[in-house]
Amino acid sequence: MAHTEPKQQEQVHGFDIQAIREAAANLDDGAVTAGYAADRKAVVGMLQHALATELLCVLRYKRHYYTVTGRGNQAVKAEFLQHAEEEAAHADQIAERIAQLNGMPDFNPATLTQRSHAEYDESEDVQAMIRANLIAERVAIESYRQMIEAIGDKDPTTKKMLIEIMAQEEEHADDMSDYLTKN
16 A cells, blocks of 8 residues: 555645635635534524523513613613613624524524523512512523633634623623612
8 A cells, every 4th residue: 555645735824725715615604614613503502592592681671671660760770771772782793693603593482481591570679670680691691601611712703702792791790789789
C-alpha cells in the first residue's frame, strides 16, 4: 500500500482558504457555514424555549401593567411596561437568531406555556405581581446561564446575544427586588 500524505489546507495568514471558498459557494445555508461548530438543532431547540419564555414574560408584564391599580403604584406600573417592551425585544432577537440558524421560530400560542421556563401570573396584589416577576426573571437568568454554558465558544454569535439578554434580565430582577423591598 502506498502511503499518501494528507491533503494540506491552503493557509494564508492563518485562514483556511478552502473553507472560506466553500462558505462563499453554499448560499442555501444562509448564515450557517461549514465552520459552525455547535449542534445547530440543539441550539435552535434551546432558543425555542427561550423564545417561549420571553413571549410569556411579555404577556405577564402586560397583564400586570394593565391591572395594577392605585395612585402609589404608578412607578411600578411604568416599570412593568418597560420590562414588557424589553422582553418583546428579546423575543425578536431570539426569533431572528433562530431564523439565521435555519430554524422556524415557534410562536404557537397553544404550546407557549409548556415550552416556557417561566410561568404566567394572574395576581391582583401589586406585591404578588412583583414577586412573580422577580421569580420569572431569576428563572430566565438561570436558563440563560445554562444555555451560555452549553453553547460555550461553539457559537459566538448566539452566546453574545444570550449574554446581552441575560444582563438585561439581571437588571429586571434587580428592579423587581428593589420594588419588593420598598413597598
